[in-house]
Amino acid sequence: MKRAMVYHEDYNKYDLGTDHPLIGDKPRNTLSFLKEKSVLSNFQIFTPKQATESDLLRVHTPVYVNYVKKISQTGGWLSEDTPAPKGIFEIASLATGGSMCAGEKLFEGYEVAVNPLGGFHHASKDHSSGFCFFNDIAITIEYLRQKYKLKRFMIIDLDVHHGNGTQDIYIDDRTVLNLSFHQDGRTLYPGTGSVETIGREETVGYTVNLPFPPGTGGVSYLQAFEEIVPPITKQFKPEIILYQSGVDTHHADPLADLNLTYQTYYYLAKHVAELSKETCQKLLVLLGGGYNSMTCIKSYYNIFCGLLGKEDFLEEEEIPDADPKEVQNDVQKLKQNLAEYWKF
Numbered sequence: 001m002k003r004a005m006v007y008h009e010d011y012n013k014y015d016l017g018t019d020h021p022l023i024g025d026k027p028r029n030t031l032s033f034l035k036e037k038s039v040l041s042n043f044q045i046f047t048p049k050q051a052t053e054s055d056l057l058r059v060h061t062p063v064y065v066n067y068v069k070k071i072s073q074t075g076g077w078l079s080e081d082t083p084a085p086k087g088i089f090e091i092a093s094l095a096t097g098g099s100m101c102a103g104e105k106l107f108e109g110y111e112v113a114v115n116p117l118g119g120f121h122h123a124s125k126d127h128s129s130g131f132c133f134f135n136d137i138a139i140t141i142e143y144l145r146q147k148y149k150l151k152r153f154m155i156i157d158l159d160v161h162h163g164n165g166t167q168d169i170y171i172d173d174r175t176v177l178n179l180s181f182h183q184d185g186r187t188l189y190p191g192t193g194s195v196e197t198i199g200r201e202e203t204v205g206y207t208v209n210l211p212f213p214p215g216t217g218g219v220s221y222l223q224a225f226e227e228i229v230p231p232i233t234k235q236f237k238p239e240i241i242l243y244q245s246g247v248d249t250h251h252a253d254p255l256a257d258l259n260l261t262y263q264t265y266y267y268l269a270k271h272v273a274e275l276s277k278e279t280c281q282k283l284l285v286l287l288g289g290g291y292n293s294m295t296c297i298k299s300y301y302n303i304f305c306g307l308l309g310k311e312d313f314l315e316e317e318e319i320p321d322a323d324p325k326e327v328q329n330d331v332q333k334l335k336q337n338l339a340e341y342w343k344f
Contacts, residue, residue, distance in 0.1 A: 003307070004105040004113040005043040006098040007031060011117040014091045016083050021255055021291040022131045027116045030287070033297045037312075039304045043114065046105065048098035050090060055100065056134055058142035059169060061126040068092070068133055079129035081189075092133035095120070099136035099286060100143050106240060106282040107148055112273065112307055116300070118286030119244040121163030122190060128165060130190060137242055137286065138169045141176060144240065151175055154238035156229065156272055157182075159246025159288045160256040162193030167207060174203050177236050179229065181221070183249075183256050184211035195334050198341075205341025208232065210334050214257035215322025218264035221249075224331045225268060232342050233275045241276045245269065246288025247299035251319050255291050259319040265299045266313040269306025283307075 007027065015024025034040040056065050071078065072089030095117040102113035121137055122130030141153050155170075155178045157163045162182040170176040185191040199207040210224060233241070245268070251259040269285075276283035285307065290296035298314050305313040321327065335344045 001112070002110045003043045004046060004102060004110040005040075006046050006048045006102045006113070006115050008048055008094055008098065010091060010094055011098070013087065014095060014117055016085065016131060020083060023293060026290075026293055026296060029293065030116055030297050030300050033301055034304060037301055039301065039308065039310070042308055044110075046101060048094065048101040048115075050093040051096035051100060051134070051139060055096065055139055055143060056093065059125060059135055059138040060123070064126045078133065082129050082131050084133070088133060092120075096134045096136040096139050099140040099284070103140045103144050103240070103284050104147075106284060107144075111276070111281045112283045112285065114285040114287070116287045119157075119159065119246060119288035121157060121159065121166045121244060122161070124165040124168040130161065131289075132165065135165050135169065137163075137166050137244065140242070140284070145175075150239045152236060152239045153177070153242065154233060154236060154240070155179060155242045155244065157244040158249065158268060159244050160248040160253065160258055161189055161246075161289065162209065162211070163244065164190045164192040167192065167197070171200055171207050172203050174206050177206050177208070177232070177238065179208040179232065181210050181212065181225070183258055184213055187214050188256055195330055195337065198337050205338055208334070208338065210330060212258060212330070213323055213326050215259060216327055217259040217319045217321040218261050219318060220321045220324045220327040221258070221260060221264060222267055224327060225271065227331055227344065228334065230271070230275060231344050232338075233279060235342055238280050240280055240282040240284065241272065242284045242286065243272050244286050244288045245303050247290040247296050247303075248288075250290065250292065250295050250299055252292045252295045253290060259321075261316045261318055262298055262302050262314040263316070266302040266306040269303040270309065273307050273309075
């Protein structure tokens with residue numbers, strides 16, 4: 001199997017400041033760790049280019065793109081939680097170009113492609129926050145849709161924060177099945193992604209949200225994944241899967257309250273890779289969020305082990321679920337809400 005990764009040294013300039021949770025050197029340190037663990041040799045590395053303004057306009061409004069471009073010239077604030085350092089327009093465009101490049105490799109003989117700086121799912125068409133400037137997920141979808149005439153895209157978003165921007169963009173689009181597992185929005189930013197939100201009118205069933213209560217551990221999380229994700233994926237038959245594999249669900253992450261462990265990421269990545277192999281043989285992996293640097297790097301390593309089927313993954317003691325019955329109740333509620341559209 002051929003696997004690709006995109007990387008640019010300027011990725012490490014996506015840095016929102018020393019006092020901000022998003023620190024820019026994570027891509028470089030991740031690659032160094034993967035190289036040390038003899039994982040990187042399984043991937044052919046490509047250097048991406050910046051997405052053009054025309055690419056950004058596939059999803060975002062001209063007013064919004066110009067706004068980001070303007071504040072990038074001097075530095076400023078995109079939102080109260082998202083500083084916009086000078087030059088961020090170019091770096092965010094580069095990250096977007098990386099996802100586009102990785103997506104394109106899936107149509108050049110590669111079955112798995114990874115962008116370590118991707119998955120900016122809080123960016124909507126005309127606004128954003130949550131450390132995101134451009135929605136590389138949606139821009140990549142629209143780029144691939146036009147170039148390869150695709151009709152069925154699946155997003156599996158496992159970041160701890162709900163992908164509100166991606167949902168805003170695709171909630172009325174039946175060609176994009178957008179599935180998000182995340183911490184309950186009543187307890188965490190951005191406050192969206194309830195189990196009742198499953199689409200609108202003609203697109204009901206194509207938005208899938210499973211919010212988890214604080215304290216959810218890996219056992220309940222994996223069980224929920226197995227009950228929901230494989231049946232829907234196999235019935236939808238995507239032509240490409242975009243996997244936002246954020247690791248801010250880890251118990252040591254400072255910004256959230258789920259209790260996943262290193263081995264959870266191995267099994268999730270392994271399952272997603274198997275689903276891709278069974279359905280479309282095209283898996284785009286965007287490493288997503290995570291704000292405890294060393295924990296992130298080790299979790300990303302386990303994701304790569306899962307993608308490769310490499311058994312030498314890291315493990316730690318499981319943390320008991322705070323309330324497994326509550327998780328199972330939410331799973332059953334979601335299955336009931338979707339019963340008219342998908343078989344479980």
